[in-house]
Amino acid sequence: MFLLISPSPAFAKSDPRVLKECSSIKLDQKSFMTYLNRPLSPERDAARVEIDKLKARPELLDCNKLDITTWNSIKSDYKKKIDQANANMQKIVAKYFKVIEKEITCIKNGEIKKISAVKPVCPKDYKKLY
Numbered sequence: 001m002f003l004l005i006s007p008s009p010a011f012a013k014s015d016p017r018v019l020k021e022c023s024s025i026k027l028d029q030k031s032f033m034t035y036l037n038r039p040l041s042p043e044r045d046a047a048r049v050e051i052d053k054l055k056a057r058p059e060l061l062d063c064n065k066l067d068i069t070t071w072n073s074i075k076s077d078y079k080k081k082i083d084q085a086n087a088n089m090q091k092i093v094a095k096y097f098k099v100i101e102k103e104i105t106c107i108k109n110g111e112i113k114k115i116s117a118v119k120p121v122c123p124k125d126y127k128k129l130y
Contacts, residue, residue, distance in 0.1 A: 022063035
């Protein structure tokens with residue numbers, strides 16, 4: 001008796017078009033790292049609860065295990081889910097972890113510029129006024 005086994009689509013090699021499209025849909029790592037790099041605090045705990053509640057960190061698909069037919073059927077829903085997760089994560093980070101910008105004044109030949117940033121630096125040839 002012989003048993004004929006054909007590889008299932010889940011273990012077949014993925015289509016290059018699927019890999020390209022699927023891997024172009026990414027989670028916003030910058031916002032998540034802003035959250036992770038904060039020290040433990042009540043704000044971070046509250047942010048974690050909200051992240052879990054809004055499902056701002058969804059599970060990603062393994063692009064290597066998708067065939068083109070499956071990918072075409074789930075692509076738009078997957079992109080919407082990832083975009084919504086990114087928007088939620090950005091809102092949570094903005095709500096709980098306010099970035100404090102500093103302002104410095106720079107001068108060059110009597111021309112004064114005010115620079116606002118997290119870590120402000122005077123432009124080339126400008127000197128920090130105070």
